[in-house]
Amino acid sequence: MIDFEYVSKFYEGDREALFEVNFRLAPGEMAFLTGHSGAGKSTLLRLLLGLETASSGAVRVAGTNLADLSGEKLARYRRRVGVVFQDPNLEEDLTVFDNVALPLRISGFSESDIPRRVMAALSRVDLSEQALVSPKLLSGGQQQRVGIARAIVHRPALLIADEPTGNLDPELSARVMRMFTQFQQLGVTILVATHERAVVESLPFRRLVIERGRLISDGLGSKR
Amino acid sequence: MNRWLSDHRWAIADALKRVRERPIQFLVLIGLLSILLAIPGWLAQIWLGMSSLVPEEAVHSEAIVFLSNEIEFEERIELERMLGESPIVEHVIFIPKSKALADLSSSDGLAPLTQLADDNPLPDALQLRFVFSPDSGVSELSLVERIEFDPRVLSLRYYPSTRIQYGSMLEVLAFFGAGFSMLTILGVLMTVFLVSAADVVDDSKRIKLYTLLGASSRYIQRPYLYRATFLGIFAGFQACLAVIGLNALLSEVIINNLEELDSRLGSIPLDTRILLGIVMVSVASSWIGAERAMNQRLKGIH
Numbered sequence: 070m071i072d073f074e075y076v077s078k079f080y081e082g083d084r085e086a087l088f089e090v091n092f093r094l095a096p097g098e099m100a101f102l103t104g105h106s107g108a109g110k111s112t113l114l115r116l117l118l119g120l121e122t123a124s125s126g127a128v129r130v131a132g133t134n135l136a137d138l139s140g141e142k143l144a145r146y147r148r149r150v151g152v153v154f155q156d157p158n159l160e161e162d163l164t165v166f167d168n169v170a171l172p173l174r175i176s177g178f179s180e181s182d183i184p185r186r187v188m189a190a191l192s193r194v195d196l197s198e199q200a201l202v203s204p205k206l207l208s209g210g211q212q213q214r215v216g217i218a219r220a221i222v223h224r225p226a227l228l229i230a231d232e233p234t235g236n237l238d239p240e241l242s243a244r245v246m247r248m249f250t251q252f253q254q255l256g257v258t259i260l261v262a263t264h265e266r267a268v269v270e271s272l273p274f275r276r277l278v279i280e281r282g283r284l285i286s287d288g289l290g291s292k293r
Numbered sequence: 294m295n296r297w298l299s300d301h302r303w304a305i306a307d308a309l310k311r312v313r314e315r316p317i318q319f320l321v322l323i324g325l326l327s328i329l330l331a332i333p334g335w336l337a338q339i340w341l342g343m344s345s346l347v348p349e350e351a352v353h354s355e356a357i358v359f360l361s362n363e364i365e366f367e368e369r370i371e372l373e374r375m376l377g378e379s380p381i382v383e384h385v386i387f388i389p390k391s392k393a394l395a396d397l398s399s400s401d402g403l404a405p406l407t408q409l410a411d412d413n414p415l416p417d418a419l420q421l422r423f424v425f426s427p428d429s430g431v432s433e434l435s436l437v438e439r440i441e442f443d444p445r446v447l448s449l450r451y452y453p454s455t456r457i458q459y460g461s462m463l464e465v466l467a468f469f470g471a472g473f474s475m476l477t478i479l480g481v482l483m484t485v486f487l488v489s490a491a492d493v494v495d496d497s498k499r500i501k502l503y504t505l506l507g508a509s510s511r512y513i514q515r516p517y518l519y520r521a522t523f524l525g526i527f528a529g530f531q532a533c534l535a536v537i538g539l540n541a542l543l544s545e546v547i548i549n550n551l552e553e554l555d556s557r558l559g560s561i562p563l564d565t566r567i568l569l570g571i572v573m574v575s576v577a578s579s580w581i582g583a584e585r586a587m588n589q590r591l592k593g594i595h
Contacts, residue, residue, distance in 0.1 A: 118505060141509050148507030158502050162310065174303055175508045177296040219506075 070096040070227060070258040071117065076126035078112050078282075086112040087282045089126065094260060094275075096226070099253040101269045102262040104279035110262040113279065114231055117260070118152065119143045130227065148176045151225035151257075155232035157216030159204040165191070165215050166200040172223045190222035191215075194248060210241040217248060221257075228252060230261040234268055242268055300512065308519035311492075319524065322488060326528035326575065329481050331535035333474030334571040338536055340470055341564045343463055353383065354423040354433050354454040358440055359416045359447040369417070372445050376421060379436060380429035386420040393418060416447050423454070478578055481528075485521055485582030492517060493590035500591070514587045521583030522576055529575030533568045 071094040078087040087109045094100055104110050115121045116128050119135045128135045130146070138146055151172075159168050169187045178186065191197045194214035204212055213233065220228060230249070234242035246268060253259050253274075263269060269276060278286035312319050358376075360369060369387070377385045393415045423433050437451045453461075493500065503513050540563050 120505075144504075144507050144509040144512075146507075147505060150507075152505050158498065160499065160502075162314070171503075172506045174299070175503065175506050175512060177299070179295060180299060 070094050070098070070131060071260065072127070072129040073113075074127045074129065076113075076116065076123045076128055078109075078116065078121065079124045085282050087116075087123075087279075090279070090282075090284045091126075092277055092284060092287055094258055096258055097253065097256045098275065099249065099259040099261070100275040100277055101272075102260055102277045102279065103264060103266075103269055105264060108279045109282040110264075110279055111231070112282075114229060114260075114262055117229060118150065119146060148172065148223065149225055149227065151220035151223070151228040153213075153217055153220045153228070153230035153233045155235040157204075157212045159212055159215055159219075161203060161205050163204075164201050165196065165204055165207070168204060168215055169218045169222050172219060176223055178223070186222055187218075190218040193221065193251075194218045209236055210238075210244075213237060213241070213245060214248075217245065221252060226256075226258060228257050228259045230259070230263075232263055232265075233261065234263065234265060239267065243271065246272060300515070304512075304515035305519050307516035308523065311516060311520050312523065318488075322484070322524055323527045323531055325484060326481050326524065326579070327531035327535060329477045329484070330528060330532035330571050330575050331539070332477050333470070333574075334532055334536045334567055335539055336466075336470040336474060337567050337570070338540060338564065340463065340467055341567065342562065343459075343466070353425070355452045356421040356423070356437060356440070357388075357450045358419040358421060359449065360418060361445055361447045362416055364417075364445050368445050369419075372443070373419060376419065376440070379431065381423050381426050381431050381433060381436060383422045383424040386422075388418045388420055390415040390417045425454070478574060481575070481578040482582040482585075485524065485579045486586045489517055489521065489583040489586035490590055493587060510588075510591050513591065514584070517583055517587055518580060521579040525576035525579030526572065528579070529572035532571045532575060536567065536571065537563065 071092075073090050073092050075089045075091050076087055077085070077089055079085055090109075090113065102110050102113065112121070116123055116135070117130070119138060122136045130150075133146070135143075135146070159165075160171075163171075166184075166187055169190055170183050173183050173186060188197060188200065191200055194217050196211060196214055196218065199207060199211065199215075204215060207215065213236070217233070220230075228249070233249075234245055237245065242265070249259055249261060250272065273289065275289055276286065277284060358372075360372075364372075373385050373387065376382050390413050394413050397415070433451075433453065437449065440446055441449050500513055
């Protein structure tokens with residue numbers, strides 16, 4: 070599903086953000102991307118989302134080199150990807166329902182199809198009853214779950230999460246990770262960037278460790 | 294088609310929501326843009342109004358052509374014939390230098406000049422009276438220039454009619470009016486550009502989110518462009534109301550003068566083309582201003 074082929078990324082002044090990162094994530098696989106702040110996790114995710122292009126090497130998703138995409142093609146690629154942020158980034162002037170419906174509206178789903186899909190996504194994160202309230206009235210954990218519902222509502226083949234538990238307490242973090250595990254079991258490829266050791270160690274998934282832009286470790290967790 | 298309708302309906306709803314979120318900004322912008330648009334609209338209205346004013350008793354242009362002293366009789370007759378055949382010359386009258394001297398002598402204090410009759414220093418002259426004939430394709434000025442360079446002619450005095458003077462004034466007014474109008478339209482463009490650019494900066498978080506969710510640039514731009522279109526429509530209509538109001542006010546003030554100038558003119562006619570033009574320019578310049586700003590800023594964000 071995801072192929073990083075000796076990917077390097079240099080910014081102005083030859084500042085090295087990633088150096089010859091090489092890994093492959095199979096369809097339906099879940100992996101953690103870990104490392105300290107500034108190690109290169111965000112750069113890797115930006116490359117994967119097509120927000121930046123690699124200085125050398127190739128980033129391929131489902132066989133497509135992302136460097137070859139631009140404009141409408143790149144937008145179409147992003148519509149097949151679900152993204153969960155540390156800050157759920159919800160629109161406060163929209164209801165929970167409309168926030169979750171955003172990817173569907175952007176992708177051009179018919180208005181008659183949207184309610185069914187939105188309510189299915191909200192029920193997966195146990196927020197069906199909050200559909201018509203403003204996100205302002207929800208707790209931090211609930212807002213994060215709305216963000217997750219928004220990321221999965223269009224049933225993406227690839228889910229990318231950037232510090233999804235960064236603002237949550239351990240109990241809520243565990244709950245969010247359980248949801249990711251369920252999605253993985255449904256066949257979704259998931260890459261979770263996190264620097265929280267407790268989260269990574271609690272689950273038996275593959276760990277990609279990045280340090281100073283280099284992939285220094287790639288292996289399975291202890292539990293299974 | 295369904296997708297297209299759905300996208301546009303969503304964009305219009307989003308644009309209206311933005312208007313509701315910042316009503317004061319929207320109203321102030323409408324006021325500002327309508328003032329900027331009313332200025333060229335009003336100038337155009339004045340210009341068209343003035344163009345339609347044709348005094349009933351407009352004085353005809355005249356020219357006195359002083360003939361060279363060495364000119365032969367036949368040459369003078371040929372010149373008279375050539376001028377008389379011009380479609381814009383009503384008549385040509387020959388004034389011999391003896392008559393000119395007599396006329397001059399009859400003026401106060403110049404009686405002794407008659408003593409110079411044997412050595413008359415004045416040249417013979419032709420008096421031309423022009424006729425207004427816009428369809429002839431010949432202008433008075435071009436004919437006057439041609440005569441001036443004729444070797445049979447010593448010099449020429451041209452007395453343009455009020456119509457010609459008025460026309461020249463209108464040309465100058467149109468030139469400055471067009472320049473000033475361009476500046477104000479540029480002002481509208483710049484205003485909408487700056488406001489839209491500021492909106493993009495304000496909404497950068499939202500725009501980044503939409504980008505990550507797979508929204509195309511067109512999808513992201515659409516609500517902003519619709520808002521700019523609403524702005525253009527409202528500002529255009531308000532500018533039209535301002536022009537109509539100013540026209541009524543001015544008509545009230547100068548109505549008596551107008552009637553004296555031309556009894557057919559009871560008021561300054563309001564040209565609907567101007568009103569239509571104001572609305573079209575308003576919408577187009579607002580849209581272009583917003584589109585340019587969005588394109589530039591989105592490139593930076595993407």
